Amino acid sequence: MPERSFFHADYRGQAVFLSIFIHTESLLYWQKSAECAIVLRESKMKKILFAAAPLLILLFVSFAGRPPADPAYSENGSLYLGNPSGAVRDEQNHADNYLMIKNTYALSYNNAALQPNWVSWHLDASDLGDIKRQSDFRADDEIPDSWYAVKESDYGYKEYGFDRGHMCPSADRSKNVRDNSETFLMTNMVPQTPNNNRIVWRLLEEYERSLAAEGCELYIVCGQAESGGSSDKGTFSEIPVPDSGRAIKIPSYVWKILLVLENGTDDLKRISADTRVIAVLIPNTVECAEKKWQDYSVSVDELEALTGCDFFSAVPDEIERQLED
Numbered sequence: 001m002p003e004r005s006f007f008h009a010d011y012r013g014q015a016v017f018l019s020i021f022i023h024t025e026s027l028l029y030w031q032k033s034a035e036c037a038i039v040l041r042e043s044k045m046k047k048i049l050f051a052a053a054p055l056l057i058l059l060f061v062s063f064a065g066r067p068p069a070d071p072a073y074s075e076n077g078s079l080y081l082g083n084p085s086g087a088v089r090d091e092q093n094h095a096d097n098y099l100m101i102k103n104t105y106a107l108s109y110n111n112a113a114l115q116p117n118w119v120s121w122h123l124d125a126s127d128l129g130d131i132k133r134q135s136d137f138r139a140d141d142e143i144p145d146s147w148y149a150v151k152e153s154d155y156g157y158k159e160y161g162f163d164r165g166h167m168c169p170s171a172d173r174s175k176n177v178r179d180n181s182e183t184f185l186m187t188n189m190v191p192q193t194p195n196n197n198r199i200v201w202r203l204l205e206e207y208e209r210s211l212a213a214e215g216c217e218l219y220i221v222c223g224q225a226e227s228g229g230s231s232d233k234g235t236f237s238e239i240p241v242p243d244s245g246r247a248i249k250i251p252s253y254v255w256k257i258l259l260v261l262e263n264g265t266d267d268l269k270r271i272s273a274d275t276r277v278i279a280v281l282i283p284n285t286v287e288c289a290e291k292k293w294q295d296y297s298v299s300v301d302e303l304e305a306l307t308g309c310d311f312f313s314a315v316p317d318e319i320e321r322q323l324e325d
Helices: 001-065 178-181 194-213 288-289 301-306 318-322
Strands: 096-099 106-111 115-123 163-166 189-192 216-225 230-231 234-236 240-241 246-249 253-262 276-283
Touching: 001 216, 106 230, 115 194, 163 194, 189 194, 194 216, 194 253, 194 288, 216 276, 230 288, 253 301, 276 301, 276 318, 301 318
Parallel strands: none
Antiparallel strands: 096 106, 106 115, 115 216, 163 189, 216 253, 230 234, 240 246, 253 276
16 A cells, blocks of 8 residues: 555656646747747738838839828819829929919920910909909929020010910909919910900900809819911911020910809819800900900810810719710
């Protein structure tokens, strides 16, 4: 019995030791397994990050320095209904479709023609006031340094007879001095024959402001097309700029599109096939004043075919199609 008792006591001791040993080894195993899992997860994460690095770099480069939401693309912004020509602020690759965003309008500048392709803006009663016309025509200091910046005197009115014709009108920005003055930048001008600028075009501008004063808001885009216009000095295709080797193109036509809504919010949701759209194509000739601006009505589709632009691109396709017919 004593020997058996000793044997069992010794067995129990070994069993306890073995149990402790196994438990300890189990703990070490699970600890190592957990460490391995962490290492594997870290390794896998590193592989994922390494694979995604080019995309992350591209996204960083694309959005570096860009505000979360450019006001020009927001409701009531100048590009809310779209960027008609896909203009880009890239002086090397998009010199003839160069995006410029001002405080209250946006434009696509054409460095070859030395004038805008188009200018767009939003208009409602809040833009209208009693600020006097500033008439401070001047070169735009945002033109890239390597380009020629058109000056007030470059239109050579005495010799060629064309006005510095506003695209975004001075009177559409009469609430404060800053906004009115900004309309006199030469990047907002095209050569317009006086009968166009001072009669037909002016009457259309007055009509758009009357709509705003009556409680409407308007999304407006206008521009120029083709080459060759006439004034009382003759017919010309361009105005040479002295000592520069450059010339300002004289357009054959000026065009304008107005989308008219009652004042409100969620404008994109409120645009329907029944929304009023006015589109005109006016010859840049002395004879243009023989007709009213209403006589020059065209479809938006016709202006797209002429200019290569895509208007109302932010509007759902089916509604856009109906508005443009």
